[in-house]
Structure formats: structure tokens, C-alpha cells
Amino acid sequence: MDWGTMSKEENYCFDVAGYLHVPGVLTGEEVDVLCQRLDRSGQTQGMLSWPKVEREPFRNLLIHPRLVWYLNQIIGYGFRLDQEPTWISNATNQVTTPLVGGDEPRDPARTYYFQNGRRYCQSVRVIWALADIEKGDGGFVMVPCTHKSRVETPVDIVTGEDDMGLIFQPSLKAGDLLLVAGNALQGMRPWQGKEQQSLLNYSYAGRAAIQSTGNGDWTQDDPSPEWHQQISADQRASLYQPGYSNSTPAPTIVTDGKTTKLDESRGVFHPSIYKLDPDSGIDQKEFYFWELNGYLVLRGVMDQEWLEEANHAIDRFQDRVVVGEELARGSKSLAGTGRPTMGGLLKLPYPYCEPFRKMVAYPPTQHRLNWMGGSGARMSDATLFCAVQGTSGHSLHDAGEPMYPPMGYQYQNGRSYAQAVTTTWQLRDVPPDLGGFACVPGSHKAKYPPPRGVTSCDDHMGLVKQLVMKAGDVLFFADGALTHGTTAWKNPVSRRAVLIKYSSRSFHRSGGEMVHPWNRWSAKLIEGMSDAQLAVMRGPDRDARQHNVPRLEVTDGAVEVSYERGSALYSGEAPKEPVVDKVPRSDRGVS
Numbered sequence: 001m002d003w004g005t006m007s008k009e010e011n012y013c014f015d016v017a018g019y020l021h022v023p024g025v026l027t028g029e030e031v032d033v034l035c036q037r038l039d040r041s042g043q044t045q046g047m048l049s050w051p052k053v054e055r056e057p058f059r060n061l062l063i064h065p066r067l068v069w070y071l072n073q074i075i076g077y078g079f080r081l082d083q084e085p086t087w088i089s090n091a092t093n094q095v096t097t098p099l100v101g102g103d104e105p106r107d108p109a110r111t112y113y114f115q116n117g118r119r120y121c122q123s124v125r126v127i128w129a130l131a132d133i134e135k136g137d138g139g140f141v142m143v144p145c146t147h148k149s150r151v152e153t154p155v156d157i158v159t160g161e162d163d164m165g166l167i168f169q170p171s172l173k174a175g176d177l178l179l180v181a182g183n184a185l186q187g188m189r190p191w192q193g194k195e196q197q198s199l200l201n202y203s204y205a206g207r208a209a210i211q212s213t214g215n216g217d218w219t220q221d222d223p224s225p226e227w228h229q230q231i232s233a234d235q236r237a238s239l240y241q242p243g244y245s246n247s248t249p250a251p252t253i254v255t256d257g258k259t260t261k262l263d264e265s266r267g268v269f270h271p272s273i274y275k276l277d278p279d280s281g282i283d284q285k286e287f288y289f290w291e292l293n294g295y296l297v298l299r300g301v302m303d304q305e306w307l308e309e310a311n312h313a314i315d316r317f318q319d320r321v322v323v324g325e326e327l328a329r330g331s332k333s334l335a336g337t338g339r340p341t342m343g344g345l346l347k348l349p350y351p352y353c354e355p356f357r358k359m360v361a362y363p364p365t366q367h368r369l370n371w372m373g374g375s376g377a378r379m380s381d382a383t384l385f386c387a388v389q390g391t392s393g394h395s396l397h398d399a400g401e402p403m404y405p406p407m408g409y410q411y412q413n414g415r416s417y418a419q420a421v422t423t424t425w426q427l428r429d430v431p432p433d434l435g436g437f438a439c440v441p442g443s444h445k446a447k448y449p450p451p452r453g454v455t456s457c458d459d460h461m462g463l464v465k466q467l468v469m470k471a472g473d474v475l476f477f478a479d480g481a482l483t484h485g486t487t488a489w490k491n492p493v494s495r496r497a498v499l500i501k502y503s504s505r506s507f508h509r510s511g512g513e514m515v516h517p518w519n520r521w522s523a524k525l526i527e528g529m530s531d532a533q534l535a536v537m538r539g540p541d542r543d544a545r546q547h548n549v550p551r552l553e554v555t556d557g558a559v560e561v562s563y564e565r566g567s568a569l570y571s572g573e574a575p576k577e578p579v580v581d582k583v584p585r586s587d588r589g590v591s
């Protein structure tokens, strides 16, 4: 039987969020058998070594065909069971344990690898639901996207003191399969459900990943040859063999370049040239949230007086609202009427421009822009988005895949490199489920393109989040990398959000007159150049994915300039035909 490969939706979900929910893998009969065996045994582990009749369903589960099919694609061929299965019930639920996981510091034996279409998730937790779990029941929880988190998890999130709204508790039906990246932040919460909690938990690993020891007698041996007694303990620590309990976790030799010392705690010692800087002026929780999700909401930036001035100005110039096109792009759930906006807020007559000009280089927001993308961000106009009840949503757009450097997101060595950051200043409350900005958290690091059901929100797989905000809050998002848009506006009170886009110092986003060779170079330098030569003398232009600037193509060994346009956006200056006639003859440029 050929089942093909995982669907693009499944690949996307696991890649972006670090989990995959597969409904109805086990039949009701299979679930009943497993439950009976567990009830009969009164035990919560060791099921693979129970008497024959009792253990069979658990051994069958170990290599359930559907599971094997998934793990071959998620972990890679040769995956293996790392730890014995356990049964999670109300009696075993460890409610006080802090969450574990996250990808900083990186644990190479448990982390998520993806490159050039190949994925190796070195650790996968497999959860089989044997009873239904409803929303709010508690039990197993995780923080989506943390399998790719590059920032150390703040203590408040580990302890649950402040989860920043990031905790996800999956709802499952008996017979469902849940696959969770082993390095995603996860744990248990107190069980609140009416019924008994019943989950079977299996842990799998990559074929070479060193994680746990087994439970065989041999694991208790010391395999060191006798001559190891003649060398120091530090030296023996350098010659250990994995797979034994005395070598798990691996011994730690602490060094300073001059001495060696055995660390009995066996914590990982991995020197770094960087350390967390508490004086960086960056709130670590904010940075964590931003890096994890690709957006950040700064609460209460505008005070009441500022909000009143801004809203008053909007009231005054309602006649400047322009209703644009419908942006649902064929989505059923986003369908509605055209999108109303009002541009030019910075140029409103005095004093109405004042509340909007105050947004320019406003210290708290400018500071975030600096750490999100580095200095040199330049802003667009300020535009009011003022959807009314019935206005369509804007189908979700942009993504981490395909990668697009001028508007992309990268993280390196403690710095966020978001090349495009858009801010939205809320002039009114944005309540839940009534429309507004929505995004796929974590999609700025996606390695699979967003499926159609996600961008249309018609089949969003639970990955799309509509943000709830208050008047005065400012949203930042990694435009161009984060998959984002708006849900249809259902609120009788119209939307009032001021949108300002920032481009980084590193890339152009709108072209302009300096793209032309005759404005960029002296007339003497470009005079007499061919069209093909002029094509490479252009200045930085809008790079909107493909086919939006004149470019050289080679056909049968000959170089030609192509002005053919793709579907991407163009700057107004982009030529449609040869420009050789436009080169001026004097040394004064023309545009």
C-alpha cells in the first residue's frame, strides 16, 4: 500500500508549530483493548514486558503502521524508541513539574533539523489519546514553535508564573495520535476534566541520537577496560562509552585552558563567546516572545489623551476614507466588502497631524525597532485601517518559505534581523472573534509554504491567531516573513488601527528615481552603453520576489534584457521597455 508522503498541511503544521494532531488513528475497539489491559494491570509502565496477551496491544502500538509512516518522515528512517512507554492518568499526572524543552541552549541530540527539504527531528514524543480531552481540561500542554526557539526560555514561562498566553493544551478524542517535537517546551498542568485522563506516551529518537539508556542489566555495567584504572578520572571521562548508566548523561570535564576538572553534576559545559546582557535595554520576555512568534504587542503605549486626540482627528476627516478592494482572495470565511483606509495622516492640517507625528521615532517603539532589525529603519506614511462591520478580511500572505531576504527574518548570536517590521497602533479595542489582525505565530521561521486552507483561514488547522488588543496597544510584526492578514470585521464598532511600515537599512522596498542609471551615475560613465549594460547599472530597486526589475537572460549564448513582468508588485519607476534612449547626453541626470 502506497500512502505517499505527508500532506503539505501536515508538514507545515509540524514545521511551524512543532506538533501534529492526527485524528482517529486507532479504532474504538483498539482503544477499548488498551484501556482494558491498563485497568487490569493496575500499572502505569512496563507494558512492553507484561505477559504476552497483556503486552501485545502496546507492542503493536510501538510500530503502528501510521506512526511508522509519520516518524520515517519526521525523524528519519531508522528511528528508535528511546524510553519505555508510560501511561498518563490522573494518578500519574505530575502537576508541579516545570515545563521542559526549548531550543536554547541547543541540545543537538533532541533538536529539529531541516535543510534543503530534508528534516531530522531527533526527538519526538508520541501521545495516544485513550479518552477524550476537551479544551480547558489541563493535562498535557506545550508551547508551540519552541522547537525553534533561539532565546532561552524565561523563568516565568517555565514555572507558569506568567505564560504570556503561549500555552497550548490540545483537545483530543480517544484514538487520536499527537506527535510533538521532543525539544518543544512541554509539560503537565493540573487535570480539570470531568472524566479520567488517559494518555499513552512513547518517546522516539533519531537512529544515532544519544538520549537515554535502556533498562537492560548490561546498562549497569562499567565497560571500561582495566588499563583505565591507571589514568586519572578526568582522562577516563574522555574515554567513556555511551549507552551505560554510568555514562549517561555524558561526563563533563570543565576546562579553562590550563586545568581540567570533573563536574559531578554532569551539566553540559559549553563555553560561548556571548552571554545574556541584562544591561542591553531589552526585556528578555519581550525578546523571547518576538523571536518565538514573529510578532509582539506592546501594551498601553498611547495614553487616554493621545487616543482622544487621534480619534478626534479621524472623526474630523472621515471624508478622506477611501474604500479599496476586497481582499479575501476567494476565502469563504474572510469574504466581505472592500477595505476602507485613510492615508496621509502625517500630513493632516495642524493640529490634527500631531497625534500621528508623535508616533514617529517615539522612544518606546523606536527602541523595539532598533533591537528587532537594527538602526536605520525608515518608515512609510501612517495609514488608518478602518474596517466597518462586513468589511472583508485580508487573506493571509507572506511567509518564511520561500525565503525572501529584503523582508525576511533571521536570528543570529543574540540579534534579531527582521528586514521589514510593521507597526499597528490601536486607536480602539480589538475584542476576540470580531475581526482584525491575524497571523500564524512562528511562521516567520517556516520552511514549508503556507497551505491554502491556512491563508484563506477556511481550514486553518488551529494555527491562525487573531490578536486581542486594547486601545493604546502597539503591534509589531515581522512583515514579509510572518504569515499574516486580517479576519473579516464583524464588530459593529469600526476598526481604528494606524499602520506604519518600516524597511531596514539593508534593502530597498520601493525603488524610486535613484534606480535609473542616469540618475545614479555620471552621464559620461553610462553614455553609449547598450540596454544590457544599462540593466546592470541600475540602483537598488524593489525586490518583490521575482520578475519585477529589468534583468539579463541568456538565450542561445546571447545576453538579452527581459522586461517581462511577473505577478509581483512593481515600483512606479520600473521600466517596461528598453531604456537606451533615455540616457541623457549632458552630465545632468534626468528622471
Ligand SMILES: [Fe+2]
Binding pocket: 397, 479, 484, 485
Ligand atoms: Fe501585509
